[in-house]
Amino acid sequence: MNNFTISVPASSANIGPGFDSLGLALDLYLTLTVSENDAWKIYQQSLLLPACNNYTDHFIYQIAQHTATQYGKELPTCCLTIDSSIPLARGLGSSASAIIAGIELANQCCQLHLSKEEKLQLATEQEGHPDNVGAALFGGLVITNYNEDTSVDIYRIDQLNIDMIIFIPQDELKTEAARNVLPDTYSRAHAAQASSIGNVFIAALMNEDYPMAGKMMEKDIFHEPYRAELIPNYAPIKQKANELGAYGTVISGAGPTMISFFPKGTGTQNKQKLQAAFPSYNIQQRKMDSTGLRVEKK
Numbered sequence: 001m002n003n004f005t006i007s008v009p010a011s012s013a014n015i016g017p018g019f020d021s022l023g024l025a026l027d028l029y030l031t032l033t034v035s036e037n038d039a040w041k042i043y044q045q046s047l048l049l050p051a052c053n054n055y056t057d058h059f060i061y062q063i064a065q066h067t068a069t070q071y072g073k074e075l076p077t078c079c080l081t082i083d084s085s086i087p088l089a090r091g092l093g094s095s096a097s098a099i100i101a102g103i104e105l106a107n108q109c110c111q112l113h114l115s116k117e118e119k120l121q122l123a124t125e126q127e128g129h130p131d132n133v134g135a136a137l138f139g140g141l142v143i144t145n146y147n148e149d150t151s152v153d154i155y156r157i158d159q160l161n162i163d164m165i166i167f168i169p170q171d172e173l174k175t176e177a178a179r180n181v182l183p184d185t186y187s188r189a190h191a192a193q194a195s196s197i198g199n200v201f202i203a204a205l206m207n208e209d210y211p212m213a214g215k216m217m218e219k220d221i222f223h224e225p226y227r228a229e230l231i232p233n234y235a236p237i238k239q240k241a242n243e244l245g246a247y248g249t250v251i252s253g254a255g256p257t258m259i260s261f262f263p264k265g266t267g268t269q270n271k272q273k274l275q276a277a278f279p280s281y282n283i284q285q286r287k288m289d290s291t292g293l294r295v296e297k298k
């Protein structure tokens with residue numbers, strides 16, 4: 001086995017009305033440097049990574065082991081050096097990136113020769129929905145459909161002429177907790193209204209009509225109204241971004257990070273103003289990652 005590096009981007013799911021369906025890859029990365037070794041060793045270089053004393057408890061190892069077993073293979077012992085700029089449990093797809101990294105680790109180490117579509121299917125089965133894993137794997141903005149009885153259908157937009165700003169608060173919010181506040185069912189009228197918002201949103205994005213896309217993203221009724229109370233400064237962040245000319249501001253994934261979409265060229269100046277307005281936040285201007293999962297052999 002040659003040494004190699006796996007790199008997987010962060011992602012922002014939903015973008016308002018695309019609950020469990022839309023994902024946007026962002027230029028923050030989880031990286032694994034892998035070499036064959038006579039015993040398992042995992043070195044973690046970033047303070048953003050969760051502490052782990054035993055390799056068998058490591059989420060990425062568990063996903064790799066599970067994938068190898070699914071294909072009747074044995075994972076060779078490896079030395080992993082893991083680094084990350086993706087904050088955990090903030091709505092930036094950290095678990096999806098870890099799942100993709102684990103699947104790719106097994107793919108490389110066990111020579112599974114998995115196609116991207118097969119990786120997407122495996123990752124979606126692990127995560128439960130294809131939005132974050134689709135973006136992390138393919139890069140760009142992905143539009144997906146999945147239910148437990150079918151394979152994942154996916155389209156991709158790889159060009160967005162907008163600037164993006166993310167607002168990362170200090171405290172975590174676990175996806176599970178943010179899913180627990182959602183209704184189990186929606187009435188027909190509610191579902192029809194919610195999906196019509198999503199339909200116009202995608203049409204607006206495809207036509208680069210960003211004012212309309214911003215209007216639609218803020219009209220979501222699938223998840224935003226239920227989660228707003230869990231998100232610190234939900235209304236003030238939207239209001240301030242709106243005053244500064246944002247097309248729209250929504251919860252990133254399950255939160256608590258929020259993401260604003262600004263006219264191209266206005267991100268840098270607005271980032272400074274927003275950081276001054278919300279000093280306890282880690283506010284960053286980010287770009288879309290257009291590549292997704294990368295493997296570099298040494």
Ligand SMILES: Nc1ncnc2c1ncn2[C@@H]1O[C@H](COP(=O)(O)OP(=O)(O)OP(=O)(O)O)[C@@H](O)[C@H]1O
Pocket residue numbers: 011013030049050058059060084087088089090091092093094095096098132173174175176252253254255
């Ligand atoms: N690099 C990693 N290594 C090990 N475990 C990880 C890693 N990244 C994420 N995890 C696990 O996933 C959990 C976070 O997943 P969760 O679904 O709550 O949030 P998220 O994926 O960051 O956000 P969202 O799904 O809303 O975008 C962490 O608490 C940790 O258990």
Ligand SMILES: N[C@@H](CCO)C(=O)O
Pocket residue numbers: 013014019020021129131132175178179223253254
């Ligand atoms: N679509 C998911 C993303 C987070 O995993 C949600 O909003 O719960």
